[in-house]
Amino acid sequence: MDDDYYLSCEEDEEEEEDDYDKVDYDQYEQAQREETTKSTSRIMTNESLVAAQKEVLARVMELLTLKKSQARTLLIHYQWNVDKLLDVYSERGKDSLFKTAGLTVFSHTSLSESRYSLRKKMTCEICMDDDLQSYTMTRMDCGHCFCNNCWKEHFTVKINEGMSKRITCMAHKCNAICDEDVVKKLVYPELAEKFDRFLVESYVDDNKRVKWCPSTPHCGNAIRREDDGGEVECSCGHQFCFSCLSESHSPCSCLMWKLWKKKCEDESETLNWITVHTRMCPKCSKSVQRSDGCNLMTCICGQHFCWLCGGATGLSHTGTTIDGHSCGKFKEEKVKQIEIAKRDLKRYTHYYHQYRSHTDSSKQEFKLRESVREKVASLSEKTLKSEQKWASNGADLLFRSRKVLSYTYVFAFYMFGEELFKDEMSDEEREMKKILFENLQQQLIGYIESLSKTLNQPFDDYSSDELEKMSDETMRFGIVVDNLCKEMYECIENELLGPTVAGHNHSIAPYRSEGIEKAIEFWC
Structure with a gap:
């Protein structure tokens, strides 16, 4: 960024000094507290998972008069969405509900209850053993009956393959789900524990x-x-996007972030560089890079060729001609391909360098947060604890806003490029929106840098007057940065993504002044 921009920022700050002095910081903090919504995220340990599952199972078992295994099978099929399950039950009835989930409405008579089966030898149609007593056989609710050894082997394989949540019957084309109580009864205890897990x-x-x-x-x-999507912080400190499970990446959509990660990891831009800066040897097909201005190239295989068109040539050449070759024909498609590759490479390089630069800065500002906390701790004798939060709050905001800023370059790369929204906007509309976005982006950069400069001061040695002045500057810059972040998100949601990508999945996590939502402990 040029010096003129920073000078203009400083001039703007001087012009707005009077406005800053009028800021009611208590009122601003009150607004922040009111904006802070109750957490909709809950941390679930293994114990709370078991408790939550039992609660849902008990509800479905009571409402539909089912066994535990039947209730669980239904809930797994309907992704533990009780409301959806009950809607299907109300609209289609129990038979349809069970059939869709792989359950049978009725239960066959137990083999042990049949006097006839006690006297009759039985045959397992899996292993074809025809000399089996009824107590060595098990019939599932679907009616299919096989020997316990075959069932045991079937269950063991499925559990070890990780397919134990919905183990289906062994019978050909039978999709009925096996009773979990029967599964646990027939397998070894250690497998039963694994199955339960x-x-x-x-x-x-x-x-x-x-x-x-x-x-x-x-x-x-x-x-x-309870809400769809969004970003959340676990009690372990890890922050992530709930929709795609990647690192938190707003204001990028999940699709943008997925494409960006792939682009940074694969060789697409390397191929662009090769297209722009090398030519393929017409004999061995190796890529050759030109080291000087001569258009006669010599590959390591010994083949001579023309840099301009890639055609094979002789060795001798003058300043204007090459023996055995003339490339007077203009190959328009080849030129277009090279020009497009040059443009795409230059554009990607610009956005990548900006993204990487601010990402690196955010890493430094993560360290700055720790440094600020240490300095604040050393001020405990000079000021009240309640008066020290301006520094730590400012450092937290600086770190968050810098991350937001870095992701705005990823957003801009796709928003104003042709990969996702080529047919969504006219060139004029795209340019207008780009100007609007970049103006906000440049303002955000300026004030983030000002906030960073302020917080990097050695304030642990400052006098009370100096501390008061610095705290005032930190809070003023912090308020502007926070408001600009809000404006940036509103611009993206309302002016850019909103009317442009109707029907496309490019929703972004909302901006939160207090930072990414922290999940709290789950209570049943």
């Missing part, structure tokens, strides 16, 4: 409202949210 984890794996914290190494917690 899978059933508990199904409350997370098959429930769109609950997801595992993606921290590495895994902290063991799950997070439950």
Whole structure:
């Protein structure tokens, strides 16, 4: 960024000095407290997962008069959405509800209750053993009956393969779900425990409202949210997007962030560079880079070719001609391809460098937060504890806003490029929106830098008057940064994404002045 911009920022600050003096900081903090919404995210440990699952199971068992295993099978099928399950029950009835989930409405008579079966030898149609007593056989609710050894082997394989949440009957084309109590009865105790664990984890794996914290190494917690999407912080400190489980990335949409990560990781831009700066040898197909201004190239395989068109040539050449070659024909498509690659490479490089620069700054400002806290601790004898929060609050805001700023470059790369929204806007409309966005972005940069400069002062050695002046500056810059972040999000949601991408999934997590929502402990 040029010096003129920073000079203009400083001039603006001087012009607005009187306005800053009029800011009622108590009123601003009160507005922030009122804006802070009650957390809709809950941390779920293994114990709370079991408790929550039991509560839902008990509700469905009572409402529909079902066994526990039947209730669980229904809930897994309907992704633990009780309201959806009950709607299907009300609209289609019990038969349809059960059939869709792989359950049978009725239960067959137990083999042990049949006098005839006690006298008759039975045959297992899996292993074809035809000399079996009834007590060695098990019939599922679907009516299919096989020997216990075959069932045991079937269950063991499914559990070890991690498919134990919905183990289906062994019979050909039978999709009925096996009773979990029967499964646990027939397998070894250690497998029964593993099976139970899978059933508990199904409350997370098959429930769109609950997801595992993606921290590495895994902290063991799950997070439950009542709202769709958004960003959340686990008790382990890991912040992530609840929709895609990537790191928190607003104001980028999940699709933008997914594409950006892939673009940064794969070789798409390397290929662009190769297209712009190298030519392929017409003999061995290796890429050759030109080191000087001569258009006669020589590959390591010995082949000579023309840099301009890539055609094979002789060795001798003058300042204007090359032996055995003339590239007087203009290859328009080749030129277009190179020009497009140059443009795309230049554009990507610009946005990547800006993104990386602010990402690196956010890492430094993470360290600054710790430094500020240490300085605040050293001020405890000079000021009251309640008067010290301006510094730590300012450092927290600086770190959050810098991360937001870094992701705005990813957003801009896709919003104003052709990969996602080529047909959504005219060139004139795209340019107008780009100017609007970049003006906000530049203002945010200026005030973030001012806030950073202020907080990097050695204020632990300041006098009371100097501390008061610095706290005033920090709060003033902080208020402006916070308001600009809000304006940026409103601009993206209302002016850019809103009317442009109707029908597309480009929602973003809302901006929160107090930072990403912290999940709280779950209570049944």
